[in-house]
Amino acid sequence: MNQHELETLCINTIRTLSMDAVQKANSGHPGTAMSLAPIAHVLWSRIMNYNPDDPHWPNRDRFILSAGHACILQYSILHLTGYDLSMDDLKDFRQWESKTAGHPEYHLTPGIEVTTGPLGQGFANGVGFAIGQKFLAARYNQEGKDIFNYKTYAICSDGDLMEGISSEAGSLAGHLKLGNLIYLYDDNNITIDGTTSITFTEDVEARFRSFGWHTQTVEDVNDLDALEQAIRTAEAVEDQPSLIRVKTIIAYGSPNKINTSGAHGAPLGGDEVAATKKNLGWDPEKHFYVPDEVYDFYKKAVEKRQEKEDKWNELFQSYKGEHADLAEEYLNFAKEQYPSGWQDDLPVFKPEEGSVATRNAGKKVMNAIAKHFPLLIGGAADLVESTKTEVEDSGSFEHGNYGGQNIHFGIREHAMGAIVNGLTLTEGTIAYGSTFFIFTDYMRPTLRLAGIMKLRSIFIYTHDSIGLGEDGTTHQPVEHLMSMRAIPNLVNIRPGDANETAHAWRVAIEHKDGPVAIVLTRQGIPVINYEHCEGPQSLEKGAYILKDADDAPQMILIASGSEVQLALQAQEKLAGEGIHARVVSMPSWELFEKQDVSYRESVFPKEIRKRISIEAGVTLGWHKYITDEGVAIGIDTYGESAPGKKLMEEFGFTVDNVVKHAKQLAETANV
Template sequence: MSKGTPPKKQLAIDDLCINTIRTLSMDAVQKANSGHPGAPMGLAPAGYVLWTRVMKHNPKNPDWPDRDRFVLSGGHASMLLYSLLHLTGYDLSLEEIQNFRQWGSQTPGHPEYGHTPGVETTTGPLGQGFANAVGMAMAERHLAANFNQPGHEIVDHHTFVMCGDGDQMEGVTSEAASLAGHLGLSKLICLYDDNGISIEGTTSIAFTENVAKRFDAYRWQVIKVKDASDPDAIEQALLAAKAETNKPSMIMLKTHIAHGSPNKQDTADAHGAPLGEEEIRLTKAELGWKEEKPFAIPKQALTAFRRCVKAGEEAEARWKKAYQAYNRKHPRLADNWVNALTRFMPKGWEANLPQFKPEDGPMATRAASGKVLNAAAAIFPSLVGGSADLAPSNKTFIDGSPEFQKNRYDGRNVRFGVREFAMGAIMSGMFLHGGVRPYGGTFLVFSDYMRPSIRLAALMKLPVVYVFTHDSVAVGEDGPTHQPVEHLAALRAIPNLTVIRPADATETAQAWQRAIAMNDSPVALILSRQKLPILDAKLTAHGVEKGGYVLSDCKGKPRIILIATGAEVHITLKAQEMLAGKGISARVVSMPSWELFEDNSTEFKNRILPPAVKHRIAVEAGIPMGWERYVGPGGSVIGIDGFGASAPGGTVLEKFGFTADKIVETALRMLK
């Protein structure tokens, strides 16, 4: 739009389009008798301007690689997003808008990735969408640095995120914003819905900081829009943000929640409840809305919104033409680009992973993981990640690759800093962007800090990899604050998360192999600090793939089955020998992954754990919760019911009963 005063006709169309978003949002929430009308009404001008004037997107192809990304971090304002998707021409019908928040609809209460065309990520738990957007911006910069060539830029897009006061209160937003500013992610633009209202009332009851100064300190460009209902002012702010090449940008919009509502504007009542039929009638009159029926979309408004279809198709066509030229000029890079986007896996890639032998000597599974990671990184250039300031301990550094830093975005080693929660959410954003396979490491005990991001990754079925080391009380001297006890059970409780706790270096290699091949589940690798003997690869072959397998069997029918994971597998093998010396036949089952084991047929599971064998002992340095499903009513679990203690790791294990003697003692008592 040209500078100066817009013509009256344009002003009329702008108002009509903005109010269409508002009325659709009001009507959908009212019909559902559930939802959040206030934020969509206040943000309607910003959404309209962004989607129709600034954002590069193709409604007919939501997966176009070089599209701008849009994240609604305050997912409760979902009707803003659904309205924009329908109006601009995405495959989301008006009937779906009318079925807002109903069973089976494409318009759930909060946006869900993979459920609604055009939704880039699942949002709702505040702050996580903001961190997802940081991850998307990081992925864009990484791909641009590795694939763009002079005169041939096939990666050149922005990530836009809308957030509210609640997002700003969440710590994960601060973590992610700090990292984004450090990295100078200039293609990241945030629109802040500064409406001053939360569920309990005005934000002044709990939130009085100067957000502008905070983001200035984070090294962001801060742009204030005085009138958040002025489309031209919003557009100018967005263009100024796009023009910034050194910093991410924060656009502060002083909006009015439930804009236009005579009785509920700027009140907490409009945050999370329908306005009511009478208030909607009054609001529509206040807005000058001429349509009488709910869910009405004026033809002029729809025509204006649907111009996005042609604009998007033309933008993608230009990109395709540019990509064809790129392909001719740089065919090898073009092949690598396609491989990255499609997560291509060369046939037989597993053969390039390191092979471990018993004669190599004891090795911590975290050390084995580092070796496997580096071998895999040589095969998969899209493998990118790091650690929450623990790379030397987690063994998550890719040797020979630079760090991912400001103006060095080609690096594959990300320094997340001490920001576990942000790391998890950023990893999800990186994967959602496409073209990279992210991984991130920390100590297992700190998985608590990032649990909400793990949960959303599992909900979205994102195959990201979490590298959790220092997996038990064997951590030793650091004491109970750093010794995970309940964490394995807590992670296993998350649906669709695959938890793998390998027993040795070979199982670790298999675990990484499975994690990289995974398409629909995040994977948590649980790794030891202490060195562990390396088992004969013939015994462990394909064991992790099955989740549980017979590692060492006895002659004939076993009288007792010993089940273990990780480091505890080795003491069960010793216990098996001791029991054999007493004439007791025992089977040792290594069960690195409950989730993978449960994927097998009942016949297979019964072959590993014969129902007829009632005497079973599970051994794991964590709380016993969950093991009852495998040991049964006649079995026993050797675990930990309290917290750990500070002492050398071996001493702690011994004091808590993780010894072969304790297993034998338990078995003899059981067999009496």
């Protein structure tokens, strides 16, 4: 068997495994996997550096299947190249507790770098990966010791490129001249509804050239040498990301479903699978079959790549000898072991400082701790002057200064979220993104995926309520906090003053089980006197008794953010009228729910049924904590355009309104 015949056998093995897995599951997307098999083969056998025995090798090349519906393609090549993915796993495709889910999932399957599926997300994650490599290289590479020179490869589809996020991310990648980014565009002219001609007729290459990308076309995906040459050409372009348009034929090899939308999202059917195998020179009676020659071929390919990791390990040992401090720093950050004592530099704000906007407090906190975190990297969606999230002692991340910690994302909130997720997946980095809270509407898919992957992404949102003022209804978030609370694994923190903001940042850095969103004010709010409680470090518990009543409490006032001050002032006024209230600061529902039952009941005793929540957002959900006997003070409509103080008064966020509701509640309780 000559080399061409052997590689054809390998490619057809990927195709038949993909068909068989989808057919057995009676669910999936076989056609794209069949058409893309040559690309997977070339990447894993000729191009990428990786090691199945060490999937987290720091200098491995990254691969992203942005067209995540074709995941059986990736599972097949991962199995063939020796990752911890057995034939039984392939047979268990899309089944309960399987390692081969319906779309690629990070942490679930060895070799999967990021969870993809919602189209366009993987495309933008890859830009984060590319930024991460440039950032690490700028800090750690030394003359003769390029320890980080990996590249990011991705396969994207027509659907990926139709989604707006790909334009956002593609534009930024071109501006940043990310030459370590190589995308292969699967141009198969097919979508679920038919041919792309009904919706997608743009000149894709011209579009990406306008973004600043290098573009090429491979006319036939089955021309392996042309594929390799195009990728090698792209690798040589160091100051532009690359898009390689590859002409493919969906369901290649299928006699009756080739080049049809019917092969996109459904099994081919038993008869068509058999006919396709026969057409490819395969035994129709053999299912999940891999010839020995195929296993041997990929084993040899992998051995060459393992040799590359061995050489890299030797290089890194030499690097450690010459640059011990840098090596130790990277290894510690990669293991999420941060410099001891960094928490000691958290600023402490005094009540005599008066009112401090929590966004301003956030700026002071972030810059106080940034000196301990050289791998902290992030920025804002063209709002850094408003969100106050610039690392002041570092420059901008840009071509010519890839060591800058400040990324200018531009007005691209959706892509920003996905890029932050890609950066977070770069071992060692601590990544954040910031914008106005209202614009979480543009980021929800990326927040959800961060939650699914339990990434440690940090998101800073300012202008958190109608208190922002004159910008009016379009910019005043009311439903957003409750909407964010509905996202599993996302911890939301709305601090009640500058000191809680400091500890919100502490929690965000220390939290290891999912993303954290810190929600901050534009307007100034008083610095709280903590003499009656353990202090703002209690924020880590999600809710805590900020100030208890002088006598046995008869009711509980619960608040978050800027409304905590209203609860404290109302408590004092109520005490003068003989009504004893406990004030609970509740910056984070999610952190509170992680506490044990005894702690939660100590904050909210069952016998104290009279409770009032105070939060400048929708009241939906608050009855979980105020019970059916309580009152929720919130805003269940949209705001108005007016100064923030005036809006707060008009919508009932005043001490007098809290007191009024408390007195009414006290009367119904016969207090």
